[in-house]
Amino acid sequence: MQTIPFPVSAAAFPLHHAVRELLESALDQALLIANTRGEILFATRKTRVILQTLFAETSDDLIPNEIRTWLIKGDMSKPLVLRHPKKGEIEIHNFPLSPSGSLTLLRVEHRLVEQGPKALLALGLTARQAEVLYWITEGKTNPEIAIILDASPDTVKKHAANLYAKLGVPTRTSAARCALSVLLANA
Numbered sequence: 001m002q003t004i005p006f007p008v009s010a011a012a013f014p015l016h017h018a019v020r021e022l023l024e025s026a027l028d029q030a031l032l033i034a035n036t037r038g039e040i041l042f043a044t045r046k047t048r049v050i051l052q053t054l055f056a057e058t059s060d061d062l063i064p065n066e067i068r069t070w071l072i073k074g075d076m077s078k079p080l081v082l083r084h085p086k087k088g089e090i091e092i093h094n095f096p097l098s099p100s101g102s103l104t105l106l107r108v109e110h111r112l113v114e115q116g117p118k119a120l121l122a123l124g125l126t127a128r129q130a131e132v133l134y135w136i137t138e139g140k141t142n143p144e145i146a147i148i149l150d151a152s153p154d155t156v157k158k159h160a161a162n163l164y165a166k167l168g169v170p171t172r173t174s175a176a177r178c179a180l181s182v183l184l185a186n187a
Helices: 017-026 045-054 065-073 116-123 127-137 142-149 153-167 172-186
Strands: 031-035 040-043 080-084 088-096 103-111
Touching: 040 045, 045 088, 045 103, 065 080, 065 088, 116 127, 116 172, 127 142, 127 153, 127 172, 142 153, 153 172
Parallel strands: none
Antiparallel strands: 031 040, 031 103, 080 088, 088 103
């Protein structure tokens, strides 16, 4: 892989303020350029939002310690994945910009945590009805759902009938459509 020679310090990385602002807001990807001291030399707005969301005590000038430690001591052959139970997970890919590794480009991908059946409680369903509806949206049959939930097929059928009534829908497909509207809105 060919590396691009780059200055090492933020002072040696001058970008006209207007150009920097344009790049930060125009780039749709979450990109960050940092050195091994953890100084952020450039970051898109998307990156800053992601870091502020997952790391409460984030500085605009320094990358979080978990990321810096990975850059210095981590396995660079695979991306760093950091998870937060409510705020999702980020996957960070490292692209060295200098032969010594003292300057690096990071691409950050943010994914929300799938809430699954819990998100369907917003439809006014019981927890068990939400689980049944979730598996319906996954394309499972009543006997398959019974195995997953360790219940009888008749019990699953009864829960399905009750949730159709609560949602005011006549079919399994229309119930799944209601569920998907909630699940996709949360994603």
